[in-house]
Structures are given as structure tokens and as C-alpha cells.
Amino acid sequence: MRNFKLIIAYDGSRYQGWQRLNDSDLTIQGKLEKVISEMIGSPIEIIGSGRTDAGVHARGQVANFHTNSSLTTHEIHRYINQYLPQDIVVTEVVEVSHRFHSRYNAKSKKYVYAIWNHWIQSPFDRKYSYYFPTELDIDAMKSASRKLIGTHDFIGFSSLKKVKKSTVRTIYEISIEKKGHLLNFNILGNGFLYNMIRIIMGSLIDIGLHKRDVSHIEEILANKNREDAGMTIPPHGLFLEEVHYQ
Amino acid sequence: MRNFKLIIAYDGSRYQGWQRLNDSDLTIQGKLEKVISEMIGSPIEIIGSGRTDAGVHARGQVANFHTNSSLTTHEIHRYINQYLPQDIVVTEVVEVSHRFHSRYNAKSKKYVYAIWNHWIQSPFDRKYSYYFPTELDIDAMKSASRKLIGTHDFIGFSSLKKVKKSTVRTIYEISIEKKGHLLNFNILGNGFLYNMIRIIMGSLIDIGLHKRDVSHIEEILANKNREDAGMTIPPHGLFLEEVHYQ
Known part of the structure; x- marks a missing residue:
């Protein structure tokens, strides 16, 4: 399995916060998982460095996800930003060690x-x-x-x-x-x-x-x-x- | 008649531009005239330095209006900002010579x-x-x-x-x-x-x-x-x- 680290900026104004709540929610995690799952063709869970509350913004939230996909980081980056709403932007995609965990490893x-x-x-x-x-x-x-x-x-x-x-x-x-x-x-x-x-x-x-x-x-x-x-x-x-x- | 000069900042995103179109419009001039007319108790026309198109923003638009009101500039300033929508802000109110015309005098x-x-x-x-x-x-x-x-x-x-x-x-x-x-x-x-x-x-x-x-x-x-x-x-x-x- 490959492991990808994302850096994410978002305008939190119209969201219920980072954490996914249910299928039809307006959350950052939910939006990202939807786009990435569609890209990969199977459901995926992304791990955030932590929650942000409803209305809170981010310039440097970090998340990661595991996949067997053979896409390059650049292809992943382009795809995600193309399909995300304009108020969420992935600013960086890096392939990292399979051990990297965006929440547990945050110092x-x-x-x-x-x-x-x-x-x-x-x-x-x-x-x-x-x-x-x-x-x-x-x-x-x-x-x-x-x-x-x-x-x-x-x-x-x-x-x-x-x-x-x-x-x-x-x-x-x-x-x-x-x-x-x-x-x-x-x-x-x-x-x-x-x-x-x-x-x-x-x-x-x-x-x-x-x-x-x-x-x-x-x-x-x-x-x-x-x-x-x-x-x-x-x-x-x-x-x-x-x-x-x- | 007294003459007041206003400096105005606005987020033009949801407006049809500066110039008033009709009574129910979404224009900057229309919004300002409505609030100032209510403050003074009679219809007033404000003169802008020039139009801005739909969607254009301003940090320093200038306008002026004439009135017999005895309100101080500070009272006018407070009142206008209190009743304007949040995306239009009057940043300065100055009493000027009765000859000042925000369009004709703009250099x-x-x-x-x-x-x-x-x-x-x-x-x-x-x-x-x-x-x-x-x-x-x-x-x-x-x-x-x-x-x-x-x-x-x-x-x-x-x-x-x-x-x-x-x-x-x-x-x-x-x-x-x-x-x-x-x-x-x-x-x-x-x-x-x-x-x-x-x-x-x-x-x-x-x-x-x-x-x-x-x-x-x-x-x-x-x-x-x-x-x-x-x-x-x-x-x-x-x-x-x-x-x-x-």
C-alpha cells in the first residue's frame, strides 16, 4: 500500500467542520473522501491531523490516505483540486512512508x-x-x-x-x-x-x-x-x- | 445645505454594480441611498465618483450627498455603518465645501x-x-x-x-x-x-x-x-x- 500525505487549505464558512458526520454532510473530510474515492474507484478513509470545528478555517491542515493506486502524486493533486469545491484546496501531495499517520505523528x-x-x-x-x-x-x-x-x-x-x-x-x-x-x-x-x-x-x-x-x-x-x-x-x-x- | 463626502469599501460579489437601477435592485448606490434617506427622513440622491460594474470591488470609492440635517459626521458615520449590509462599509465621512462634487472634481x-x-x-x-x-x-x-x-x-x-x-x-x-x-x-x-x-x-x-x-x-x-x-x-x-x- 502507498501512503499519501495531503496539505489542505479551506474556507470553513459553509462547513460543519472537518469530521465526516454522515453521507450527505457538508464536512471537509466528507468532501475529500468523496473526491478521492471516486478517483480511486473504491471507498477510502482519510485520516486528518485533528478536527476543526464548524466555521473554522485552515491554511495547513494535514491528512493522509492509503491506496494501491498507481497514480503519480501530480495526477492525484490535479484530480483532487479539479473536483473539490472552490473553498477547499489541496496545496501539496507527497508520498510518504507507510508508517506516517497524520494524527498520531503530529508533534x-x-x-x-x-x-x-x-x-x-x-x-x-x-x-x-x-x-x-x-x-x-x-x-x-x-x-x-x-x-x-x-x-x-x-x-x-x-x-x-x-x-x-x-x-x-x-x-x-x-x-x-x-x-x-x-x-x-x-x-x-x-x-x-x-x-x-x-x-x-x-x-x-x-x-x-x-x-x-x-x-x-x-x-x-x-x-x-x-x-x-x-x-x-x-x-x-x-x-x-x-x-x-x- | 451641508455637503458630506463618503469613502466607501465594498465587496462587489453579490451586487449589480455601483449605479442604482430601480427600487428593488442590488446596487451599492441603491443600498447607500436607502440607508441615508431613512437616516435623514427624506429621499436623497448620492453622487458617486463613477460607476463600478457588477462584481467589481472597491476599497476607496467616493460619493457625496447634500442635506440640511444637523447630525454630526460621527453620528452619520455610525448610523450608516450600522444599517448597511456587512459587505458595504463607509470608511470615512467628511463635511466638505458645498461646491465639492465627487464625479466632476475627481482628478x-x-x-x-x-x-x-x-x-x-x-x-x-x-x-x-x-x-x-x-x-x-x-x-x-x-x-x-x-x-x-x-x-x-x-x-x-x-x-x-x-x-x-x-x-x-x-x-x-x-x-x-x-x-x-x-x-x-x-x-x-x-x-x-x-x-x-x-x-x-x-x-x-x-x-x-x-x-x-x-x-x-x-x-x-x-x-x-x-x-x-x-x-x-x-x-x-x-x-x-x-x-x-x-
Whole structure:
């Protein structure tokens, strides 16, 4: 069996998220599996590096699939992009070792959360950033974000209901870039819990508004209570940017 | 009477263009007039710097309207943006001399035409650039664009049927910026004929493909025949960027 790794960019606006739900669904995985199965002539399952929620975008989602097909990577690449809807694009196809697993082997992921921080909205960025017109104290948000770096139990920043597995994760880096009225929060970590980034962002916004002190981050980490953290802010500001395998 | 100048950005995707057609239309002028008339309490006409075609975008369209209203510019600005659809945004409101006329006083306009020049499309730029996967000879296009600079009769680059007025225009500058796979053509001129930029771009593409020589531009200018020029390429790569008044 050959194993193909795909890098995928998508505008998540009209999708129910990455994960296939049923035959007639509007999911990224579902769309990809349909096109690839038709290409190969038999049903295929693709393995994603992880789920993205409804409305979340990606510039660098990774997936892989196994096949006996003798098509070249270039033929596969051309075919998939020809038949995918315009809001999903495969940017790279690489043949990889049969052992490669896009979820198990993922070492870290980079997400970007984009906030449009000005009362005058941009008609071109409105679907790709969270409109937040009130001024934010970026320095306070930077200080607060530094409290998140490191290995912590992030359960307080998650919407998880039942927890069986470990909720300890490591955040390596959070940086904030300002491009005009757009604030890009770059978050690199070894993995993220359900809704974790959107709740972290909601909590950082509370601090940027001075509704909470910078030290509030440490309280949420210590108390492990979802109620303490900020709101889950909308999905359309969030991008899965990169998945790293080493 | 007071006179207010507006700067307007819009995503033209779902509109029939700038100019109001009838009461139930989907035009930028129509949407603005509806909101401003409701604000003021009586029907108002707004004057645009010029039309943009169906599907064309703007970052800096200019319009003005006269009113006896005693609202402040800030109140007007807030009201308009609150009631406009999300794909039209007023970025500036300034009270100007009663003599200011956004069309008659416009000295020059800058347009940008964006080409996505790579076979792998971007899901985020697809509505804001013309997807053109074949490689283009940018240097040839640059040389050709220099032949357009200056004062010429541009009738060969227009879809105008009946011509009564002068079709002589001046192009001051054409520059090409490459940002990743995106080619932005910046075109500054004192005015443009119907479809002129899209036909210029179609002609430059023919030259970028080596279907035509650089000298072909001079032939179109000399022969004044629409048939000689390239195709009218799609509206969704075109942005009205700025309107200059001095």
C-alpha cells in the first residue's frame, strides 16, 4: 500500500467542520473522501491531523490516505483540486512512508486567531476575522499570554464535558502581530482541547478590556473551572495554520 | 445645505454594480441611498465618483450627498455603518465645501487588478482575484504596460458602443507588484472608459502568454479597433482603490 500525505487549505464558512458526520454532510473530510474515492474507484478513509470545528478555517491542515493506486502524486493533486469545491484546496501531495499517520505523528500545531479591532469593519476580512470594535490593551494581553506558555492542565479552558484522557497540554509560544486593524494571535502547542483556543482568546479579550487582571490566567489554570474562563469566541477568526511532524 | 463626502469599501460579489437601477435592485448606490434617506427622513440622491460594474470591488470609492440635517459626521458615520449590509462599509465621512462634487472634481483614480497566477488556487482569495493558472511573462507585461502610459485615444480598449464624448484618457502609471502567487496591477489614470481596465488586462495577458508581441499595444492604440484587443477579463479581480481630488 502507498501512503499519501495531503496539505489542505479551506474556507470553513459553509462547513460543519472537518469530521465526516454522515453521507450527505457538508464536512471537509466528507468532501475529500468523496473526491478521492471516486478517483480511486473504491471507498477510502482519510485520516486528518485533528478536527476543526464548524466555521473554522485552515491554511495547513494535514491528512493522509492509503491506496494501491498507481497514480503519480501530480495526477492525484490535479484530480483532487479539479473536483473539490472552490473553498477547499489541496496545496501539496507527497508520498510518504507507510508508517506516517497524520494524527498520531503530529508533534505540534500552529493556530492563528484573527481579531478585527476597529469599529470600522473590512468588507474583505469580515469572514476571516472576529469583529471586535472595542479597544484592547495589547500589552496586558501579551503579559497574560505569557502565563499560558508551558505545560499545564488546560481543562479550565475547554468545553469538554466528560474527560477520560489527559487534559495536560504544552503551549510553546503565543505571539501577537498587528497588521493595520487586524490582530493575529499565533499559538503554537503540542495539542489543543475542544474549544481551547477560542476560550483562551475569550479570556485574553477579558484581560484586554481590563475586565480581568493578567493574573486571572493563573487562577483559571489553578482552579480548572470552565466557569472562570472567558467566553468561547466565534470560529470564523480561527485558522489551523500548520501541523508539524518534527 | 451641508455637503458630506463618503469613502466607501465594498465587496462587489453579490451586487449589480455601483449605479442604482430601480427600487428593488442590488446596487451599492441603491443600498447607500436607502440607508441615508431613512437616516435623514427624506429621499436623497448620492453622487458617486463613477460607476463600478457588477462584481467589481472597491476599497476607496467616493460619493457625496447634500442635506440640511444637523447630525454630526460621527453620528452619520455610525448610523450608516450600522444599517448597511456587512459587505458595504463607509470608511470615512467628511463635511466638505458645498461646491465639492465627487464625479466632476475627481482628478484621477487608482484601480488594482489582482491575478492569482498559480495552478493551486487560494480558498481565501478566490473571490478577490482572477484565477489564471498559466505562467505569465511579467517582464513582457511590464514593457507592454509602459506603452499605455500617456495620453491616448483608448477606444480600442473599450466596450463602448456609441461614442459621443471624447475617448481620450491619460494613464499616469501602471505598476506590477508580486505578492506570493498574487499579481497586483496598479493603474493610475485621469479616467477610464467602459470596461477599459478589464480589456487592458486581457490584452496584457495575451502578451504575458506570448500570444502577442509587446508592440501589439501600439497597434491597438493606433487602429482603435476593439477586435484587436484582448478579452474583457472578469470583474472580481478588479478594485477601485482610490479617487484623488488634487
